[in-house]
Amino acid sequence: MHLQSNIISLWGWALACVILCVTAGCNRSGADQSAVSIETPIRVEARGRDFVWHFRYPGEDGQLGTEDDLDLGEQLNLPAGVDVIMSLESDDLIYTWTSPSLNLKEIAVPQLTRTLIFRTPGPGAYPVEVDPLCGWRFLHDEQMGRVVVQSLTDFNIWYLQAMQQTK
Numbered sequence: 001m002h003l004q005s006n007i008i009s010l011w012g013w014a015l016a017c018v019i020l021c022v023t024a025g026c027n028r029s030g031a032d033q034s035a036v037s038i039e040t041p042i043r044v045e046a047r048g049r050d051f052v053w054h055f056r057y058p059g060e061d062g063q064l065g066t067e068d069d070l071d072l073g074e075q076l077n078l079p080a081g082v083d084v085i086m087s088l089e090s091d092d093l094i095y096t097w098t099s100p101s102l103n104l105k106e107i108a109v110p111q112l113t114r115t116l117i118f119r120t121p122g123p124g125a126y127p128v129e130v131d132p133l134c135g136w137r138f139l140h141d142e143q144m145g146r147v148v149v150q151s152l153t154d155f156n157i158w159y160l161q162a163m164q165q166t167k
Helices: 002-034 152-165
Strands: 042-049 052-057 075-079 083-090 095-099 104-108 114-119 124-129 143-150
Touching: 042 075, 042 095, 042 104, 052 075, 075 152, 083 095, 083 104, 095 143, 104 114, 143 152
Parallel strands: 042 083, 052 143, 075 143
Antiparallel strands: 042 052, 083 114, 095 104, 095 124, 124 143
């Protein structure tokens, strides 16, 4: 009986150590997140133009749709495991934002804003594929963009560098 209570006590201490280590790791990642002015859920804009998606992020003010926004081209960088609210718009045609590997699909129509809400998966590169409404796939490129999901630390580094380059 005494041996059994010592084993239970040892497991209790081991569990406490694991919880303490995990909590310390969470606090450290929270500190990384405060290094970036972008808040969660992350708000981004995807704008279809000339058969390509163009992605825009909030700038230093943390607001999307202001003069300091970061317009960074055809690649959407996001941290893993966060909620994303993406507004979809089109400047010229009707586009379908399709990423089968992310299980996402939505339509963008000129003069109309659609919203796509999702949670990012683990790190990786996910294509945004062409899904033409006309049905003529051979007239279009294979991809209209790409989503790159990375660790929070890598995303913070990328975002800060992007902000510096646009100044």
